Amino acid sequence: MPEQDTTRSDLPAVGAVIDAIMKAVRTNDVEAFLRHAAPDIVVFDMLAPLEQKGWDAFRRSWAIALGPFEGPIEYEVDHLDISVGGDVAWSRGLVLFGGTTKEGTRVANRLRSTLGFRKIGGQWKVAHHHVSVPFDMSTGQALLQLET
Amino acid sequence: MPEQDTTRSDLPAVGAVIDAIMKAVRTNDVEAFLRHAAPDIVVFDMLAPLEQKGWDAFRRSWAIALGPFEGPIEYEVDHLDISVGGDVAWSRGLVLFGGTTKEGTRVANRLRSTLGFRKIGGQWKVAHHHVSVPFDMSTGQALLQLET
Numbered sequence: 133m134p135e136q137d138t139t140r141s142d143l144p145a146v147g148a149v150i151d152a153i154m155k156a157v158r159t160n161d162v163e164a165f166l167r168h169a170a171p172d173i174v175v176f177d178m179l180a181p182l183e184q185k186g187w188d189a190f191r192r193s194w195a196i197a198l199g200p201f202e203g204p205i206e207y208e209v210d211h212l213d214i215s216v217g218g219d220v221a222w223s224r225g226l227v228l229f230g231g232t233t234k235e236g237t238r239v240a241n242r243l244r245s246t247l248g249f250r251k252i253g254g255q256w257k258v259a260h261h262h263v264s265v266p267f268d269m270s271t272g273q274a275l276l277q278l279e280t
Numbered sequence: 281m282p283e284q285d286t287t288r289s290d291l292p293a294v295g296a297v298i299d300a301i302m303k304a305v306r307t308n309d310v311e312a313f314l315r316h317a318a319p320d321i322v323v324f325d326m327l328a329p330l331e332q333k334g335w336d337a338f339r340r341s342w343a344i345a346l347g348p349f350e351g352p353i354e355y356e357v358d359h360l361d362i363s364v365g366g367d368v369a370w371s372r373g374l375v376l377f378g379g380t381t382k383e384g385t386r387v388a389n390r391l392r393s394t395l396g397f398r399k400i401g402g403q404w405k406v407a408h409h410h411v412s413v414p415f416d417m418s419t420g421q422a423l424l425q426l427e428t
Contacts, residue, residue: 182428183392216365220363224324260372
């Protein structure tokens with residue numbers, strides 16, 4: 133019984149999707165992101181609700197998250213790790229997300245991002261995105277600027 | 281080129297690992313959890329730091345998260361979705377996590393959980409766990425009791 137998957141060759145293709153969605157965030161282009169998203173994408177976002185399903189919910193949460201910013205968004209991924217098997221993949225990474233708000237405030241948040249992929253019709257699509265920050269148990273406050 | 285993965289038959293095996301780690305949480309048995317974890321498991325936990333790597337870090341965060349509780353832990357998963365391809369899988373679900381603290385306080389938190397799996401030596405292992413709650417952008421407070 134072969135233990136090793138034979139489709140590791142899809143690693144660059146999944147990496148290319150990650151690059152494309154990072155570029156979509158940087159240019160604040162939600163439709164560019166959605167070209168790489170499954171129609172039934174389920175997002176566990178930093179902000180409420182607990183889960184969001186589908187493109188319309190995704191567009192709404194994108195507008196809330198990126199609405200405060202003026203100009204380009206910073207979005208850098210560190211500690212990126214991608215696992216690919218057959219037509220399923222996942223990745224994890226630490227994200228620097230920031231920019232300058234319309235009020236001129238500089239924002240630089242450090243997030244954790246996990247992506248779940250499925251290969252649909254020969255194309256790798258993001259089917260799940262979980263993005264979060266930890267919180268402080270004693271104060272209940274979200275910790276947006278933790279360094280690794 | 282086959283698009284459909286041939287290892288969907290591993291879905292029950294991955295589901296069995298999820299059942300086993302849920303039982304490990306309920307019985308507060310970290311070693312039972314670790315029997316199903318890759319040695320280099322990377323956890324994005326609800327609490328700091330941003331990421332934790334390996335079994336020793338896992339044991340420490342487990343002690344912090346479950347230490348306040350007396351007796352059995354509640355751990356129920358809803359909206360569970362599992363994707364399996366070759367020797368890679370991921371799952372997502374909404375979790376009810378709670379119990380009674382040593383001070384007699386009843387806790388029932390609602391979390392989001394994403395698991396990344398790899399099949400190692402013929403056994404499915406948890407290689408990544410991302411568990412979080414959203415936060416309120418206006419107050420910065422973690423939202424621990426959101427309903428779906």
